[in-house]
Amino acid sequence: MQEIKPIQVAQFGLGPIGLESLKLAATKSWLEVIGGVDLAADKVGRDLADLTGEPALRGRRVFETLAALLAVGKPDVVLHTSVSKFAAAALQLEPIIRLGISVVSSCEELVCPAFRDAALAARLDALCQQHGARVFGTGVNPGFVMDVLPVVLSGVSRTVHRISVQRVVNASTRRGPLQRKIGSGWSPAEFERRFSEGEAGHAGLKDSIALIAHGLGWSLDGITETGRAMVAERDIRTDHVEVRQGQCCGLHQLGIGTRAGESVITLEIKMYLDAPNPHDAIQLEGEPPLRVLIEGGVAGDQATVAALVNAIPRVLKARPGLLLATDIALPCFV
Amino acid sequence: MQEIKPIQVAQFGLGPIGLESLKLAATKSWLEVIGGVDLAADKVGRDLADLTGEPALRGRRVFETLAALLAVGKPDVVLHTSVSKFAAAALQLEPIIRLGISVVSSCEELVCPAFRDAALAARLDALCQQHGARVFGTGVNPGFVMDVLPVVLSGVSRTVHRISVQRVVNASTRRGPLQRKIGSGWSPAEFERRFSEGEAGHAGLKDSIALIAHGLGWSLDGITETGRAMVAERDIRTDHVEVRQGQCCGLHQLGIGTRAGESVITLEIKMYLDAPNPHDAIQLEGEPPLRVLIEGGVAGDQATVAALVNAIPRVLKARPGLLLATDIALPCFV
Numbered sequence: 001m002q003e004i005k006p007i008q009v010a011q012f013g014l015g016p017i018g019l020e021s022l023k024l025a026a027t028k029s030w031l032e033v034i035g036g037v038d039l040a041a042d043k044v045g046r047d048l049a050d051l052t053g054e055p056a057l058r059g060r061r062v063f064e065t066l067a068a069l070l071a072v073g074k075p076d077v078v079l080h081t082s083v084s085k086f087a088a089a090a091l092q093l094e095p096i097i098r099l100g101i102s103v104v105s106s107c108e109e110l111v112c113p114a115f116r117d118a119a120l121a122a123r124l125d126a127l128c129q130q131h132g133a134r135v136f137g138t139g140v141n142p143g144f145v146m147d148v149l150p151v152v153l154s155g156v157s158r159t160v161h162r163i164s165v166q167r168v169v170n171a172s173t174r175r176g177p178l179q180r181k182i183g184s185g186w187s188p189a190e191f192e193r194r195f196s197e198g199e200a201g202h203a204g205l206k207d208s209i210a211l212i213a214h215g216l217g218w219s220l221d222g223i224t225e226t227g228r229a230m231v232a233e234r235d236i237r238t239d240h241v242e243v244r245q246g247q248c249c250g251l252h253q254l255g256i257g258t259r260a261g262e263s264v265i266t267l268e269i270k271m272y273l274d275a276p277n278p279h280d281a282i283q284l285e286g287e288p289p290l291r292v293l294i295e296g297g298v299a300g301d302q303a304t305v306a307a308l309v310n311a312i313p314r315v316l317k318a319r320p321g322l323l324l325a326t327d328i329a330l331p332c333f334v
Numbered sequence: 335m336q337e338i339k340p341i342q343v344a345q346f347g348l349g350p351i352g353l354e355s356l357k358l359a360a361t362k363s364w365l366e367v368i369g370g371v372d373l374a375a376d377k378v379g380r381d382l383a384d385l386t387g388e389p390a391l392r393g394r395r396v397f398e399t400l401a402a403l404l405a406v407g408k409p410d411v412v413l414h415t416s417v418s419k420f421a422a423a424a425l426q427l428e429p430i431i432r433l434g435i436s437v438v439s440s441c442e443e444l445v446c447p448a449f450r451d452a453a454l455a456a457r458l459d460a461l462c463q464q465h466g467a468r469v470f471g472t473g474v475n476p477g478f479v480m481d482v483l484p485v486v487l488s489g490v491s492r493t494v495h496r497i498s499v500q501r502v503v504n505a506s507t508r509r510g511p512l513q514r515k516i517g518s519g520w521s522p523a524e525f526e527r528r529f530s531e532g533e534a535g536h537a538g539l540k541d542s543i544a545l546i547a548h549g550l551g552w553s554l555d556g557i558t559e560t561g562r563a564m565v566a567e568r569d570i571r572t573d574h575v576e577v578r579q580g581q582c583c584g585l586h587q588l589g590i591g592t593r594a595g596e597s598v599i600t601l602e603i604k605m606y607l608d609a610p611n612p613h614d615a616i617q618l619e620g621e622p623p624l625r626v627l628i629e630g631g632v633a634g635d636q637a638t639v640a641a642l643v644n645a646i647p648r649v650l651k652a653r654p655g656l657l658l659a660t661d662i663a664l665p666c667f668v
Contacts, residue, residue: 024492144490148664152486155644155665156478156637158358215666288633292626299622303490310489330482330664331489332549 013082110137115210142204176240347416444471449544476538510574
């Protein structure tokens with residue numbers, strides 16, 4: 001009989017995704033949750049079983065800092081679900097890395113951090129190697145549907161000229177914060193203003209393009225992104241929001257990567273209330289041509305926490321460093 | 335300016351797949367073909383440019399053995415495209431491994447060799463580690479559509495209960511040897527007799543099931559496989575074969591993996607002449623449910639050589655050993 005000690009995990013960030021990650025982690029016999037970290041005054045000191053409704057987490061508490069959590073044990077890995085920006089994540093991750101603790105993060109800009117800040121990425125990579133830590137950003141989008149999956153499909157390509165992905169999400173089936181983040185109930189002009197200021201919209205489209213280009217070794221001229229409002233054709237009411245005809249009911253974002261003057265990567269996402277026919281579609285133009293359809297699309301929230309938790313064993317097996325999906329073993333349910 | 339020496343490659347086996355691999359390898363600036371190995375008297379000594387019609391290969395010759403080829407240089411990697419059985423491949427690979435040379439192989443039983451012979455797989459793995467060589471079996475099927483792709487999709491699954499894949503191939507669009515291998519023109523009874531004797535049919539269905547189960551950590555009760563003839567409803571003539579109504583025009587194979595008495599992996603392949611609506615379809619039952627359709631299917635021959643050549647860089651970066659798709663970085667066009 002082989003006895004394997006479960007991987008010790010701490011949850012950093014106890015928002016909706018963090019709590020869902022904890023619930024999933026609690027079901028895995030190969031994982032042991034030792035505690036959570038969150039600054040929020042209404043969470044510090046609380047029991048994770050009460051916060052998640054998951055009895056298996058009874059006795060695991062929320063600490064204000066990782067340093068405080070160390071009193072109950074040193075995790076092998078931190079599930080990091082708190083911010084979208086690489087720069088903000090780096091500030092939180094540096095002390096974790098210095099402890100030699102690895103990180104799996106939902107931070108959108110960590111799927112291809114060198115695209116956002118090459119110098120910072122190189123510095124964190126060196127720090128990881130120095131301390132024997134691994135840092136990996138993943139999720140469903142970015143992190144899977146619009147980047148990893150097209151890259152995997154290119155593995156059977158003799159040639160690839162162009163990659164396109166379309167993702168249509170029915171936001172009515174998603175959580176409240178997301179329904180608000182896509183601009184439900186704003187005027188279309190307000191959505192577009194906030195989008196241009198980086199305060200609304202889907203995070204990670206450019207990062208997906210950068211990851212595809214990195215995987216295929218394509219040196220891009222640049223990456224552009226536009227965001228427009230989807231306008232409600234009739235009044236819409238969900239459990240979380242109310243939208244009148246003519247108001248914004250979601251977003252239509254288009255990201256384009258160009259190479260030698262040509263659009264070679266085109267990612268398009270429509271995420272809006274009551275969207276009919278949600279799906280993901282991937283096309284690789286090349287030899288052979290590939291046309292892939294995911295009926296209904298990959299469900300965002302459920303699949304995101306699955307991507308995080310499933311990544312843990314293969315991240316821990318990889319070499320230390322700031323890792324990309326193309327550096328580690330392929331995604332797999334664990 | 336960075337000068338990188340191209341990866342030196344030798345082609346072992348100069349059948350149709352081997353020649354196609356060479357043609358693709360000749361287009362890659364990061365690869366340099368140094369020669370070929372084949373026992374056939376009508377190939378030994380010939381120029382690869384003449385055999386493939388690819389002028390870039392002029393001056394590269396066919397040797398009767400790898401030992402003879404070493405006179406022109408030691409390859410970093412051998413593309414091995416000669417046999418379907420693990421035991422036969424192992425005999426050819428052992429001397430290559432002992433030279434510390436890595437191998438990417440189209441041998442169907444190498445996608446999950448421990449399923450065929452666990453002791454032999456362990457011995458080869460140890461030999462690889464001893465000599466710093468990597469051996470990896472890949473292709474489109476087995477090696478991608480019916481195994482690697484479902485495993486990758488499971489990476490965003492909270493739970494998976496059952497995996498099914500259906501592949502329908504229009505054999506009229508494929509090469510002559512394949513049209514014959516699927517039994518075109520035989521009586522249905524003859525196909526079924528030859529299938530049961532292991533002399534006809536698609537190789538690798540059980541191996542795909544074993545690879546999925548390995549990836550997901552599922553311990554199977556067993557794997558069963560059945561093969562039936564597809565019967566021509568009218569006379570069919572292709573460039574390579576002639577089939578009369580009532581004769582066999584292809585195959586219908588079904589592989590099932592059971593776990594705790596339940597069918598948890600079901601792979602079904604129909605490969606026959608004039609098959610309408612060729613496609614690959616993958617379903618994961620679980621949370622979230624996933625239904626993926628590849629319109630037209632992944633073209634077998636073109637994509638198989640792409641899978642082989644694209645695997646080279648990530649195999650050379652992996653740790654020495656007898657490697658599975660779940661051990662190395664994810665598939666990617668290079």
